[in-house]
Amino acid sequence: MQGAQIISIGSAVPDLCINNKEISQIVETSDEWIVNRTGIKERRMLTGTNKSVVDLAYSAAMKALDKIHMDPLELDLIVLATSSPNDLFGSASQVQAKIGAARAVAFDLTAACSGFVLAIVTATQFIQNGSYKNILIIGADVLSKWIDWSDRKTCILFGDGAGAAIIQACYEEDNAILGFQLNTDGKKYNELSITYKENSYSLNTLKLFQGQFQYISMNGKEVYKFAVSKVPASITKCLNALHLSIEDVNWLLLHQANKRILQAVANRLSIDNYKIISNLSKYGNTSAASIPLALDEAWQNNQITKEDIIVVSGFGAGLTWGTVVIKWKC
Known part of the structure; x- marks a missing residue:
């Protein structure tokens, strides 16, 4: 068994900042109501054409790499914890390509708000069994794309962002x-979901139904x-x-x-x-x-x-x- 340590970390948030006063112009609420019940005063939202979770994940990952001057080619594995990929098949491979980590395996991990904890555990297992040495884990979400802005129970809560950590193998006695x-x-x-709903009518003679994800x-x-x-x-x-x-x-x-x-x-x-x-x-x-x-x-x-x-x-x-x-x- 090998040990594992976090050796660097980085984060990124969008530029657009939306405060509670601005939220109160969209739904019936107030800064005082939101702060008292949630503690939230403002949040960041991703805007712009073709901007996605990949952009935030890339920025966070590069900051973590740059802090320790690590070449992306040294990475063996990338785990992207996200529930808001820009491709339903996953976005980790796009992050791998964008940061230039051509030697790394990459996959998505979907566990919503528990995602980063599971990413730490997953990376640690790969390291402790001797499979990999350097692993980049990223927690990134852009839930602003899945918010119903008429629902004040949820639209006041969520923001967009990304954080990344590099976990590296170490001697067992130094395990962290x-x-x-x-x-x-x-x-x-x-109790907390983004459900898929089928249409009530079929689109063809084969009686196949299609639908879409809700808010x-x-x-x-x-x-x-x-x-x-x-x-x-x-x-x-x-x-x-x-x-x-x-x-x-x-x-x-x-x-x-x-x-x-x-x-x-x-x-x-x-x-x-x-x-x-x-x-x-x-x-x-x-x-x-x-x-x-x-x-x-x-x-x-x-x-x-x-x-x-x-x-x-x-x-x-x-x-x-x-x-x-x-x-x-x-």
Whole structure:
């Protein structure tokens, strides 16, 4: 078994910033209402002809590579965690081509807001079994393309962004991906989904039906209850397996969904609020991008330092949730 370490990270967001006042011109809401219930003040949206998740993923990936002066040809694998590809067959191969990582295998991973956690775990398995040495993982989403702007329950929440990390093989004693815990409850998939709906009529004599994907649909109350009950249990189970206590944790980094969820999870774990890493107010819910986006910002601001223990948890559509415990080595 080999160890695995995160050796670099980068992030990217679109230029267009939309604040709550502008949202209130679209639907009946207000800045005060949104901030009080979500903690979100503004979010970034991708605009422009032919702009897609690939552009954000490329920018984040290049920043991570440039920080350590790594040639893209050194990459063995690229995992793109996204639920908003610009091609239903996947977008990872387009990122691979755009960054010039011709030697890397590339594939998409779809797990919505838990995507980056699953990408870390997936990359670590490839490294620890000796298959690959250098892996680029990216969490990127452009959910603005799937928002119903007349639905104030969802249109206030989401933003676009991307974050990337490079995970590299290391000696086993230097392993920094300490452990993980993952779960799925498919019976509740419809609490947060983008469903496919067939037309009610066939298009030809063969009686074949076609349809299209709908907008984001979310049962906010159920998602809240799910997150504040399942996430603390996942974190506790993961820490117990590693023989770590809450006191050993330097930082809590949760998927940036809602300020109330972040605080409720921290309270249930008896983790002080100053240990919560959050940039939710500036970017909203960026799905798979939210964790690496917040992690990169915390690193750039010298908020986290070498040897810090970071508990990372993602949760969302599926319903999926999971925890990974990291020792920071950058």
